[in-house]
Amino acid sequence: MSGRDFLPWLAASSAADPALGDASDSVAGASLELSHSASGESGATVNTHRRDFMKLLGLGGLVIAAGPFGARRLEAADRSLAPGAEPWDPHAYVRVAEDGIVTITCHRSEMGQGIRTTMPMIIADEMEADWAMCRVEQAVGDEPKYGSQNTDGSTSIRDFLGKYREAGATVRALMEEAAAKEWGVAVSEVSARNGEVVHTASGRTRGFGALVATARTIAMPAATRIRIKTPAERRWEGKQMTSIDLVPMTTGKGVYGADVILPGMKVAVIARPPVWGGKVVRVDDSAALKVPGVERIVRIPETPPPSAYFPLGGVAVIAANTWAAIKGREALKITWDGGPNATYDSAAYKATLQASVRQPGKAGRAVGDVPSALASASRKLSAEYYVPHLSHAQMEPVAALARVANGKVEAWAPTQSPMDARNTVAQYLKVDPANVTVHVTLLGGGFGRKSKPDFICEAAYLSREVGAPVRVQWTREDDLQNSYLHSVAAHRLEAGMDANGKVTAWLHRSAYPAIGATFAPNVPGPQPDELTNGASDIPFDIPNMSIEACQAVAHTRIGWYRSVNAIHHGFAIGSFVDELAQAAGKDSADFLVSLLGADRSVDLSKAGLVAPASNYGASWTDHPLDTGRARRVVELAIDKSGWRSARLPRGKGRGIAIHRSFLSYVAMVVEVEVLPDGTVLVPRTTVAVDAGFIANPDRARAQMEGAIIMAMSNTLYSEITFAQGKVVQSNYRDYQVTRMRAAPRVVDVHLVPSEGLPGGIGEPGVPPAGGAIANALFAATGVRVRELPVGKQLAGWMARATDSEG
């Protein structure tokens, strides 16, 4: 029996999804040797890796670079190759060695989304490489060479699918031309197939490795020779593929941020200002210095707000090992000046946000005449929602190792953006970015936290101060109390409906401290373009709409967290639509479908959107708001979830929501079971996804499984609060997240087959989930939760009267 038989939802849906049709002939079991997966057991590992790298290059390697204007070969594929060696901006993804080894350089960070598998499988597929001969190497931060490495915004495939295909197709064409030249035949008579080129007429074959010498001597193929495969020709794209890092990840050999070891390295744990903008007044480090293993105490200058990517500053304890550094920090006696944010208090701030959304804000989208439409509506409804600060709480607290020596900075870190890290470290240490190298380890979860390189700057600063390699280790407490938090948000929605329950007016005001406040002074609140992250780009057919951003000043570092503003936008909008359905006396799913209206494709820049506005970085021509796609995923979720089947008994319920975000359309039906004590279980979730072309369906499913589970944390359990400017929560004991028991037993993911332009996958599953969960709780218990987390709000629900007022 295959292990997959224990994933009934996968077994059930694979038959229904053509995308998984012939998954069985994939290369399960192919063993990929990863040059990056150093064992991490000694100082030799990093050097070994580097030696291997050089050795491979020394084998007469051939580097293929795919640039924006086609493709070129880099002749100088040896250690003299340096950024800027070519007069244009190359993106080097593929290297073929004479022994036939194909090395694919992954320039995006692996944080669980599977890019280290998905990117290589696209390139290898287009190349007609033999997957068993492929190796994956992780790029250092070098965007001029590779293109964007900022692994953020669900962009890896939606921005790079075409470039990866082009890179692979270029190598294929080159190999075919080389073989044709060697054999003296027309290139039209040969074709690459699984790592070799075949001359069909004569039956001759030659492996890619054997062709390298000739391939090096010939001109790059003309653009017309670079042909992207048709869907029928694909081997792996869009099909089942075993992830390449499974062996290291299941044997403890994967190398994460804290797993890189250098000879003579020290470990640092840092006491940072507990209040954003706070400062050290006095330090008594005498006790800390007596802790066995503690070697030095180093002050890191505070960075005043807006501190952007720079460290908060504070007092670092440098020690021989992590435990000594932790104990040393405990022994520090520090007097802090909290500064202007020392009065930040979440209860008071909530009232501030709520007052803000009761006043008009800055328009992000304006259509029709909302006040008149509200005045003439036969039924009006309003509701306010609140979502607290959230923390990424990724399993790996941030950690980085840096070595500063001889004017060069080298860092190893779990970073989502090694180029930002490189530039920020250079800026922070006032050195040339050319002298900074940032190696990317595996990320033990990212979710946006690891886009910010503050922790890498800390390691680099301390290494320079100490004159030895330094690993900075954040504790879980640091991670919750000194990080970049997801914004706290308040929302007010008002709607008017006509006598038939058609929504004629929609007013949505939201207030939340902006991410921009982390980077610039005096940011009064969200800008209109933040509303395009899931509030002003909603797919509903409503003739009068006003979507407004209201003021909110930041008192802590705000950062992006998986799906960003769409978390709270999605919760508020998804909940309010369900409240409207109840008020109209209609089935929630029917109401949602009718709210989408007739299928239409809309350029929102011409439909009331107010500048600055964005479409997740894409054009409205490539990615219009397509309400037909929204309708189809809603109907698919309805159909697959059993929504139309018998009503569930009290204590159980289903909720539905749809959200477009990151250019993808995701509808979700969540089924909950609420126990008498208010504990929420999720027996089943049905997810319908239209993300355009999906390169790696199993990882897309995994992202949706993860999205509902992370959204459960966001909705049911998690909350960061402040008192006297400081984060109250300190660890998973009081910052609670989803655990095994409550997690869905079945996550039934349906991927709409599509050859369309790809949208995002990592984030779009989160925004519909919050509303769907809240709506399911209402269906199960009659309790409408408008303030998150749900927490204990359902306690005693069985004794309560149904609360269905608006």
Next chain:
Amino acid sequence: MSDPIRDAEHGAPITLTVNGTRRTFDGDQTMPLLWFLRDELSLTGTKYGCGISQCGACTVHVNGAPARSCQRRMSTLNGAAVTTIEGLHSSGEHPLQVAWREIDVPQCGFCQSGQIMQAANLLTSNPAPSDQDIDSAMTGHICRCGTYPRIRAAIKAAAEKQS
């Protein structure tokens, strides 16, 4: 708060076995096993996630029982036999490791060492765990990527294969 200096313990050296190899430790005996494994032995498969026994990422076996290595001080480990993820199976082919790969359980992978070590003990003591047994055994382990449904499936797959 405890006094870290007074708490430092320097008794007779601690001798234990880790993955079958005899090891000696003569440092601060308040050090949790986690940091001994990671910092002294470079066995970095055991992960630091919370330091207070709330997440399970640091789970190893001590004398055959699952233990949160962030909470086990070296002073308590004289004569103990410790197994880490690196020592669970000589070639990484424990039925759970195989099932984990068949089902493609990991996303980021960071918590999976601890998950697998806990599940290995569950299967040792209960070769055919029910959903409730899996809930009870695995509830101390957090996965922020949300691989719980696949972890459950992989445990069942490994259990079936063993039976």
